[in-house]
Amino acid sequence: MTATPLREIIARYELGARKSLGQHFLLDLNLTGRIARSAGDLTGVTVIEIGPGPGGLTRALLDGPAREVVAIERDHRCIAALAELQESAGGRLRVIEGDALATDVVALTTAPRAIVANLPYNISTALLLGWLARLEEFQSLTLMFQKEVADRLAARPGTKSYGRLSVVSQWRADVRPLFNLPARAFTPPPKIDSTVVRLTPRPTPEPAPWPAFERVTAAAFGQRRKMLRASLRSLGCGERLLEITGITPTARAEEIDVAGFAALARALSDLEACR
Numbered sequence: 001m002t003a004t005p006l007r008e009i010i011a012r013y014e015l016g017a018r019k020s021l022g023q024h025f026l027l028d029l030n031l032t033g034r035i036a037r038s039a040g041d042l043t044g045v046t047v048i049e050i051g052p053g054p055g056g057l058t059r060a061l062l063d064g065p066a067r068e069v070v071a072i073e074r075d076h077r078c079i080a081a082l083a084e085l086q087e088s089a090g091g092r093l094r095v096i097e098g099d100a101l102a103t104d105v106v107a108l109t110t111a112p113r114a115i116v117a118n119l120p121y122n123i124s125t126a127l128l129l130g131w132l133a134r135l136e137e138f139q140s141l142t143l144m145f146q147k148e149v150a151d152r153l154a155a156r157p158g159t160k161s162y163g164r165l166s167v168v169s170q171w172r173a174d175v176r177p178l179f180n181l182p183a184r185a186f187t188p189p190p191k192i193d194s195t196v197v198r199l200t201p202r203p204t205p206e207p208a209p210w211p212a213f214e215r216v217t218a219a220a221f222g223q224r225r226k227m228l229r230a231s232l233r234s235l236g237c238g239e240r241l242l243e244i245t246g247i248t249p250t251a252r253a254e255e256i257d258v259a260g261f262a263a264l265a266r267a268l269s270d271l272e273a274c275r
């Protein structure tokens with residue numbers, strides 16, 4: 001695919017990155033190519049990209065075997081720049097102007113689908129939680145996060161980084177950090193390095209209702225320094241949950257693995273169904 005050089009596009013459309021939108025552009029085509037390849041085999045897959053900006057990663061995805069690339073961009077300045085890319089994409093690029101947080105990417109695309117994106121850092125966690133709730137709809141998610149967020153996604157029980165995001169992510173997906181990118185690779189450089197992470201749906205996740213799982217993890221990690229018998233009190237039946245599951249009341253949230261939280265969520269759901 002032949003396209004206008006990225007720096008020329010940025011100058012032509014005055015696409016200075018905006019802090020309010022969490023923008024940090026990645027212009028090195030070797031790095032964008034590496035991200036696209038790290039998503040695995042995308043032959044015949046609809047690839048969704050969030051926040052394409054001037055289109056660096058978009059170009060790399062179009063150079064691959066994806067059936068279609070659907071780019072969702074909130075910044076109106078970038079829409080015209082992406083329109084140029086559309087002209088050279090042979091009908092394989094669809095650009096949607098809108099807020100990714102308010103966009104149902106499943107309804108807009110056909111399966112098989114995958115998400116590959118350098119996420120705006122200010123909404124990355126909120127986006128991920130929304131996709132995790134429907135992860136069976138995706139072949140995979142290959143996403144770039146601030147390194148500290150990526151560390152939390154992959155953290156193991158008993159470590160400082162282990163928290164609610166770790167539990168929910170690992171409950172639904174196989175979480176695999178792939179490689180780091182230094183802050184200097186971006187324009188403008190963020191304050192922290194970044195990590196590309198691939199999340200693949202677990203074929204048989206621990207059974208538990210999503211709403212109950214969210215409530216249990218929110219209560220447990222909302223007061224993570226407290227013992228579970230205290231932090232789960234807000235649920236109204238914390239002691240009963242611990243009794244049913246056999247989890248030690250003096251344990252803290254950071255000590256409980258995914259299976260333990262799934263058991264708590266099942267017990268909570270069962271108790272509420274009996275009320």
